[in-house]
Amino acid sequence: MAEAAESPGEPGTTSPRPLFAGLSDISISQDIPVEGEITIPMRSRIREFDSSTLNESVQNTIMRDLKAVGKKFMHVLYPRKSNTLLRDWDLWGPLVLCVTLALMLQRGSADSENDGGPQFAEVFVIIWFGAVTITLNSKLLGGNISFFQSLCVLGYCILPLTVALLVCRLVLLAKPGPINFIVRLFVVIMMFAWSIVASTAFLADSQPPNRKALAVYPVFLFYFVISWMILTFTP
């Protein structure tokens, strides 16, 4: 740039000229207009995006959120090392799963026994306070995952266990017996292992390497308790 500003035609000077010395030689012609609009290309795109979410139909809004939740369910069912669950976290999926689980696991109101299955509130509290405790634990151990990202992952990875509960309910409609129990036990163990693998795939990388086991063990305990509640469920 500095060289271009140097005026040509001068006899070869050995000393280098200082920067921008030749600027004074450039003359600005009067005919070139130096005015106009400066448009930033990004801005128009953002404006377009804003107006589209305000003016779009309700169906579009709902379908967009449902698709996001559905995509995350797919990520849980086929766990790969991807960042989708972590980047765009949301708590809709965990809420839906938790409410489903609690509704199906609660004992009926006609049951007046003291020692029955868990109440709705007990299941709800166990799931959410368990997830919060595990998140706090992993943050205290020095993990670099955010609070809500961790809640999101733990909540979404309850999906296999919810599927196990549905299967158990169906199996319980059939003829009872030890085979019934073995089938339920097998299904619950498989889904428990799937949950652990799915959540570890997402969470393990966020921990320092010499503390991975310390952060994964509470996740194991959490899913074990939920699996136990599912296995001991009697309608």
Next chain:
Amino acid sequence: MAAADELAFHEFEEATNLLAETPDVTTISRSDPRTPEGQVAVAVGSGGGYGAEDEVESDKTALLQEPQPQPGFWTFSYYQSFFDVDTSQVLDRIKGSLLPRPGHSFVRHHLRNRPDLYGPFWICATLAFVLAVTGNLTVVLAQRRDPSIHYSPQFHKVTVAGITIYCYAWLVPLALWAFLQWRKGVRERMGPYTFLETVCFYGYSLFIFIPTVVLWLIPVPWLQWLFGALALALSAAGLVFTLWPIVREDTRLVASMLLSAVVLLHALLAMGCKFYFFQPLPLEHMAPAHQDTSLHPNVVLTPTPPRPMITEGLRLQV
């Protein structure tokens, strides 16, 4: 030289300016002649912009503030200091609690004055859930042998187990620590343990009950008592060996009372768990459950043929 004198004058001016901008910079008392010059060298070299100066200044401010004391209890990093353990350290502490040796205090040898809260918290949580789960499993196994026993998930036992274990693991160390602080005047040689160290060794001493509770599934009574006594002996021995250097200098009466109180409380916990979660099962058979079993949609346990004396209600499907 005039230029160096000018530079020296600028030094003081800019240093005071910078200090005025960041009033919470701590002034170091130890002599570090390079530091102020280093700051000023950067300030002069970066030219006019004060933005870069502020960034560098805040970095150096942070460095200067490092020798300050621990962060307050309202900050997150205060609690992070209690979870500053690695997997290998936790495993080592668990091993140390399983095999107590006379003369080796758990606190001095394994904690090494760095107590953690990870171990006690998760050992208590595991113990509470394992107690509830195995207690329920004993009912299941008993029902297989004797179908007259009523089975139910017994979820309220989880709550009871959790509250009991956590209260024991926090209130008893609190009382012990308070008592030792009160008797601090009698001891000359050894300082008392901090509250966290007390909680820590109590928490780790509960670890041995986890495999014991799982072994209590075996329905042979004398074997259960044997395992219980073994676990209690190991756990209480660990506690006594840890506390011995502290109470040794006290009067014999106080020392023996304290140690026997500790062992007694531990034994009460073990026996309470055994009786509440692993009830002798004929007692359960007489529970009032059979009154409202007509409300249950009970299903027959198929392998055994239906016995005529057990009508609807006391048969449940597993």
